[in-house]
Amino acid sequence: MNRNSMLAQLDENKTWDVLIIGGGATGLGAAVDAASRGLSTILIEVEDFAKGTSSRSTKLVHGGVRYLEQGNLKLVREALKERGWLLKNAPSVTHTLGFILPSFSFFQKLYYGTGLKLYDFLSAKLSLGKPKFISNKTIEKISPAIDQRNLKGGIVYYDGQFDDARLAINLARTAAKHGAVLLNYCEATALLKKKIKSADKQEKVCGVVAYDYMNNKTFEIKSKTIINATGVFVDDILQMDNEDAADIVTPSQGIHLVVDKKFFPGNYALMIPKTDDKRVLFAVPWHNKVVLGTTDTEVEYITDEPIPLEEEIRFVLEHANRYLKTNITQSDVCSMFAGLRPLVKTKGVTNTSMISRDHIIIVSTSNLITITGGKWTTYRRMAEEAVNNAIFVAKFEYIHPVTKNLPIQQSEFDSINYDDTIENIYSVENIKKFVEQEMAVSIEDILARRTRMLFLDVRKALLAATVVAEAMATVLQKDNNWIQIELDNFTQLAKNYLP
Numbered sequence: 001m002n003r004n005s006m007l008a009q010l011d012e013n014k015t016w017d018v019l020i021i022g023g024g025a026t027g028l029g030a031a032v033d034a035a036s037r038g039l040s041t042i043l044i045e046v047e048d049f050a051k052g053t054s055s056r057s058t059k060l061v062h063g064g065v066r067y068l069e070q071g072n073l074k075l076v077r078e079a080l081k082e083r084g085w086l087l088k089n090a091p092s093v094t095h096t097l098g099f100i101l102p103s104f105s106f107f108q109k110l111y112y113g114t115g116l117k118l119y120d121f122l123s124a125k126l127s128l129g130k131p132k133f134i135s136n137k138t139i140e141k142i143s144p145a146i147d148q149r150n151l152k153g154g155i156v157y158y159d160g161q162f163d164d165a166r167l168a169i170n171l172a173r174t175a176a177k178h179g180a181v182l183l184n185y186c187e188a189t190a191l192l193k194k195k196i197k198s199a200d201k202q203e204k205v206c207g208v209v210a211y212d213y214m215n216n217k218t219f220e221i222k223s224k225t226i227i228n229a230t231g232v233f234v235d236d237i238l239q240m241d242n243e244d245a246a247d248i249v250t251p252s253q254g255i256h257l258v259v260d261k262k263f264f265p266g267n268y269a270l271m272i273p274k275t276d277d278k279r280v281l282f283a284v285p286w287h288n289k290v291v292l293g294t295t296d297t298e299v300e301y302i303t304d305e306p307i308p309l310e311e312e313i314r315f316v317l318e319h320a321n322r323y324l325k326t327n328i329t330q331s332d333v334c335s336m337f338a339g340l341r342p343l344v345k346t347k348g349v350t351n352t353s354m355i356s357r358d359h360i361i362i363v364s365t366s367n368l369i370t371i372t373g374g375k376w377t378t379y380r381r382m383a384e385e386a387v388n389n390a391i392f393v394a395k396f397e398y399i400h401p402v403t404k405n406l407p408i409q410q411s412e413f414d415s416i417n418y419d420d421t422i423e424n425i426y427s428v429e430n431i432k433k434f435v436e437q438e439m440a441v442s443i444e445d446i447l448a449r450r451t452r453m454l455f456l457d458v459r460k461a462l463l464a465a466t467v468v469a470e471a472m473a474t475v476l477q478k479d480n481n482w483i484q485i486e487l488d489n490f491t492q493l494a495k496n497y498l499p
Helices: 003-008 025-036 065-069 073-089 106-126 136-142 164-177 231-241 310-323 376-394 428-438 443-450 458-476 480-497
Strands: 015-021 041-044 094-102 132-134 154-162 181-183 186-194 204-212 217-228 249-260 269-272 281-286 289-293 333-344 359-363 368-373
Touching (some): 003 181, 015 204, 025 041, 041 186, 073 376, 094 136, 094 281, 132 136, 154 164, 164 181, 231 249, 249 310, 269 310, 310 333, 333 480, 368 376, 428 443, 458 480
Parallel strands (some): 015 217, 041 181
Antiparallel strands (some): 094 154, 186 204, 204 217
16 A cells, blocks of 8 residues: 555546545545445545544444443444454454443442343344453452442453554555555545536536645546545535535544553453443553543534543543542553544534434435444444445445455554564664555654554653654655654644643
């Protein structure tokens, strides 16, 4: 997956079957789905792949236990099926993880146990393991950091875990393997339209004007169908299509704090079943660190680099410390990150934690297909439905999707040991692969998404930045001025990842 070879496949006279705007989970999934059905497919992303929400999840592949309590059995059942298929198709970036749900009364234990048995029942043949009741003694053995005061045992259940950004890159590589062209740092600046038939009253979308930031070049991409899969930014594309289009997204911010494993040793995660705002909170082992989160805060402004709010940081720490023997403070945070959920606007609902996590597909009168909502776990199903709509709009002959059983490409970088030395992780040989095989163009791409150092340990990422910049300059034949600009940009960015 080389950026120059992707650019070489662009032909302004060619008309693609499917053009996808957005290189997050859903957009990349749609590229895999469309290309694997034999449709000529091109995807453009204004930033890097998974730059936004898709690299900022809780790192869980799950059905959503709390949606069970809300009575959304359909969403839970669908997500549990998708969880099973994802763990089967992407074993290099996913695995099964045990979760401890502590109980403080017999009624709690019975209530949560019944719910988790239903949760497992809904997964049917794709179950990851039966939930079971455990004693205080067992909890002390497998998760010694959990505070035992007033504890009446708990329940262990099983869900999936993954590395979101690595999965995104592997999806991009899978789409490319099936013939898709993908371009990061390429923006759709306008939609192309024309009347398909002379009798048509409404012009239909037939492509985009695109701007390639890396080469400072504008060009047209013609396509029979367009899928708007830009997450929290879908309203921008909708209003590019029709300036009077109403917003369909309510953005909700979720933050995560990453701390050292010493605060929560062991290989099990902790689920706190009810926070003050009626959400759940997790402490999740991940790459030898622990991820604490998340929050649900409605935000007014959408940005590609959201920043955790002070009150959100306090909220996560306060709730985690209620359940742990250790007292984690802001100074213990190795990294923090925020993501924006593209929640579908729901009439009469003002609390974002109560807005459904279902997805929505809209086909405008111009035939622009917009998909938003949902979550990482259900990306494959969302992608399949988006491509089905594209097939219908363009009147293509229906081709059955194959992604339920389609192996996702693996990479030698899926299991990086982040405790290794900076020089070993970011050798010139590895940097060359990130650039030439995974389309990294900046040190942020490498430190944030091709590897996860920025999300795990900001201070180590800053130490690695010079090594990465110098190696990239060698590979890309850049001068010292480029190195300094890259280092300045990354240093400024990294400030947002520490309290």
